Amino acid sequence: MAAASSQGDGPAVGIDLGTTYSCVAIWRGDRGEVIPNDQGNRLTLSCVAFTCIERFVGDAAVNQAALNPANTIFEDIKLWPFKVVADQKDRPMIVVQYKDEEKKFSAEEISSMVLAKMRETAEAYLGTPVKHAVVTVPVYFNNSQRQATIDAGAITGLNVMRIINEPTAAAIAYGLEKMPVSNKGRTVLIFDLGGGTLDVSLLNIDSGIDIDMSIFEVKAVAGDTHLGGADFDNEMVKYSLREFLRKHERTDIRGNQKALRRLRTACERAKRMLSSTTQTTIEVDSLHDGIDFCTTITRSRFEELSKDLFSKCMKGVEKCLQDAKMDKSNVDDIVLVGGSTRIPKVQNMLQEFFDGKELRRSINPDEAVAYGAAIHAAILNGGNSDGRLVDMLLRDVTPLSLGIESSTGYVETIHGVMSVLIPRNTAIPTRKEKGFTTLYDNQSSVDIKVYEGESAWTKDNNLLGEFRLEGIQVAPRGVPKIKVIFDIDANGIMEVSAEDQTTGQMKKITVTINRGGLNKQEIEHMAQEMKRIAL
Incomplete structure (x- = not known):
């Protein structure tokens, strides 16, 4: 943008x-x-x-x-x-x-x-x-x-x-500061494994050598909002609990939240140590009822405990390349972002997958x-008085497909079929429209239900919101012409509208899809509450 x-x-x-x-x-x-x-x-x-x-x-x-x-x-x-x-x-x-x-x-x-x-x-x-x-x-x-x-x-x-x-933000940091100088664009894969999420993004980056603008064009994204460093910690915690129960059979601490919190802190510390050493200890004094806990864990044991998580990481990379229809040999740079990319097994798997290609570790994974x-x-604030920051065109993509519930052109259906207007990995901002009609004779209104997801059936996708378009021409089924419009801005926030085109008169309802979002009054009330709490 x-x-x-x-x-x-x-x-x-x-x-x-x-x-x-x-x-x-x-x-x-x-x-x-x-x-x-x-x-x-x-x-x-x-x-x-x-x-x-x-x-x-x-x-x-x-x-x-x-x-x-x-x-x-x-x-x-x-x-x-x-x-x-x-x-x-x-x-x-x-x-x-x-x-x-x-x-x-x-x-x-x-x-x-x-x-x-x-x-x-x-x-x-x-x-x-x-x-x-x-x-x-x-x-x-x-x-x-x-x-x-x-x-x-x-x-x-x-x-x-x-x-x-x-990962797009990380790509901006890499493109400005660390990307090798080239007269052509580079294809960069950002692998971002943080504390709670995995994000994989494939971009074409032109750093603005031949033009007065840097172009960051996202080709595909993949990831998992429930995969990160905390999940590796969980495997360590479960292992430690088994060890504690093995040594103290009649002592179950799984309901002791204070003990679990202390154990989790020790496990996280041990996980970090295993990135630089092949063996360490998980140790907590007086973990429960005066009982000290201490056990040894090796890097290989940690990797065995976490093998399913490592497999999920690589599936994200494979899916991103598949969606972009790109062979891994065409990726110029693999950039590591997120503290969990310090885990040696993660680095080894990535390097092996990309046939030994050197991983880019030149940006701070925690701060990029x-x-x-x-x-x-x-750039958005106009703060470029020194001229080092060139203007930027940022083209991101939608991570999930977006559409409405319909069937063979009808705007409503009892079958719950997903009609996609915007496929996943479509560049944003974007605007797409599609024509529909009525399912029943003499309908005066239609319900527009908006979903995101990859299933052909709406019941397996996520309902974002719904609204009713009223006042349409009363006519036999299939006669009214209803245009549905999806409009997504640069933030990834979407507006959906529908209009009846049969009579030539514009009848349009626009809805901002933010199911569960806050209205202006709720935001103002919460803002006042935050000020009161801060006192």
Whole structure:
């Protein structure tokens, strides 16, 4: 996407809102800077905790997690110790005890607390208010998840200028800083294995040598929103629990959330150690009822425990290449992003798959996404006084197919057939339209149900939203002409409209597909609540 005009209202930052860690960066002068938090760390844990006294975000939240697991919100759904209930609109709400009261928070509110922390980190470093940001999301985030991220920014008073996919942001960082100089474009595969998600993206990058514009064209994406470093930690935890039960048969700690939290921390530490050594120990003093726990684990044992996860990683690469209709020999660079790419087995599998091709490790895997987002934010904000940043054309793609429920041209059906208007990996922004008609005689309205997914049957896909087009011409089935239009912007946010063309009069209903999203009043209410909680 070409650069937008300057916001004229302070700096714009790039935020990697990760499931495990978050990171904020800014481009100023002639270089990018990753901004450290108040603990001096360049990464901030995406964790929020509530106590009887105050709220913690980041490192401080994790430091008290073992003593307060029920009120500590973190990414791993498999080990959630906190309570989740549905609100009146059937949206999930997280229940915690805060200042001796029961409080319920939406996912957007929790995300807004992490975003607020990242903004505060940037403001403390820059000494000026920060109101604008480019925020990254996993490639397989659906429309409602992307809208929720924008809503989270609005709650904390942050204008989300653009939502971009994490590997696309990493590609921007690589294309500007580290890509080999060439007079032609290069085909780059970004392999992003973070704490909670796997994103694989294949791009053509032209770094702007022959033109005054860098072009980043995504050809295909693949991934898994439930595969990341936390899943490897889970395998270590399950192994450790088996070892503990083997040594202490009558002692079951699976219901002890405090013990599990401490064990998980030790397992994560051991996993990191195994990236640089072939053997280490998992050790926790007084894990349960005064019983110390200590066991040895080797790298080969860890790899055996995680073999199914490693297999899933490679399936993502294979699917991305298959969707792009590209042979692996045509990939110029394989770029590693995300802390979990430090696992030796991951690197070995990738290198073997690409017939020994050298992997690009020239960008910091933990910081590349935020760095790339900061570059894009600077361009959108007009902050290129030094001339180092050329304009940018960014063409991303839809990760999933999008369509409506129909059958052989009829806009409604009892069979639940998926009629695709926008196939997956279609470049965005995009606009597609398709003609339909009525299924029954004398219909005066039709229901438009919008889905995303790859199944031929809508029951196996994800319902994004629905609306009713009323006032259509009453006529025998098949006579009315109904045009359905899908319009997706650069953020990946979609609007769907339908119009009756039979009479020549425009009758159109437009709906923003953000099922479960927040309306303006809800956002304003949550923003006020966040200010009150921060006091």
